[in-house]
Amino acid sequence: MSLSLLIRTHALGKSLRTISKQLKFSNTYSTCGSTALLAQSFTCKSTFGSLNYTTTATTGNNSATPQWTTIYRLPLIRxxxxxxxxxxxxxxxxxxxxxISFTLAExxxxxxxxxxxxxxxxxxGLVTLTLFSLLIRNVVGFIYINGELNKVKVAYVDFWGKRTDAIIDINDLDVEWAKAHPTAYNxxxxxxLYSDKTKSFKxxxxxxxxVEPETFCGIFGE
Incomplete structure (x- = not known):
């Protein structure tokens, strides 16, 4: 009987140790899960904050960008x-x-x-093209006006065929030169410009x- 009691006591102690280990593992798993959930929540909050900051910054940049409206365009500018x-x-x-010609001649x-x-x-051919390009230099392809109606942006072709933008105050335009109606020879x-007499646009x-007749006539005349 004493041997049977001893075996039962040993088995009961082993079962208690197993239950204790399971309880410790469960507590550890719960703690790790809570920590991971907390870290995930913190990460989500940080990411959301970054997205909000980026959106605000982008919106601020868009609002600061001036809006230009086309009032004149030249289809032949290309x-x-x-x-x-x-x-x-x-x-x-x-x-x-x-x-190459000199080498072949040798x-x-x-x-x-x-x-x-x-x-x-x-x-x-080079001289001829250069002389003709002087006639096309500074030909205006587009004219824009800003939202405040106090500045114009003139997009023209320079001597090398590149587009160049010039932002000009409306009061700086010498409109008397533009009021003369063009003829067959002109x-x-x-x-x-009043500020720079050497600068002119064609x-x-x-x-x-x-595109906008009323705005165009208000600046350059009819």
């Missing part, structure tokens, strides 16, 4: 820009053709007269489109 870039291509071709493949012809064609009208009213 053609004018392409023509302005022709002299660049002509200059590159001439610079490549002359050394080997006797072509004569020196052919080299002279290549040089004459290249240089004369294809464009000059827009000049306005092709015969080929342009006035």
């Amino acid at each position: 053609l004018a820009a392409g023509f302005q870039r022709l002299k660049i291509y002509q200059g590159v071709l001439t610079a490549l053709a002359l050394p 080997f006797g493949t072509i004569s020196l007269n052919s080299v002279a012809i290549v040089g004459a064609i290249g240089v004369s 294809l464009y009208q000059n827009i000049r 306005l092709l009213l015969n080929y342009g489109v006035i």
Whole structure:
């Protein structure tokens, strides 16, 4: 009987130890789960705060961006820009053709007269395109006005065929130059500035489109 009692006592103690281990594991798992949930909650709050900050900053930048309204556009402005870039291509071709022609002449493949012809064609073409590009320089492609109606943005083509934007105060526009109606021999009208007499823009009213007639006439006259 004493041996049977001893075995039962040993089995009961083993069961109690097993139950104790399970309780400890359950408490540990609950603690880890609570910690993970707390960390996840903190992360979500931080991310949400960052999103709010980014949205606010973006909204602030958009509100600070000035709004421009198109009042004039020139459909042929891309053609004018392409023509302005022709002299660049002509200059590159001439610079490549002359050394190649001299090299071929040294080997006797072509004569020196052919080299002279290549040089004459290249240089004369470059000079012709450069002179014609002076007529197209500063041709206005777009005119915009801001929301306060006190500044205009003039988008024009420069000497190299690139678009350039100039923001000008309306009071700085010398509108007397723009009030003269263009004729068949006067294809464009000059827009000049009071602050800089050397700066002028070419306005092709015969080929342009006035998007906002009232605003345009209020600035440049009828």
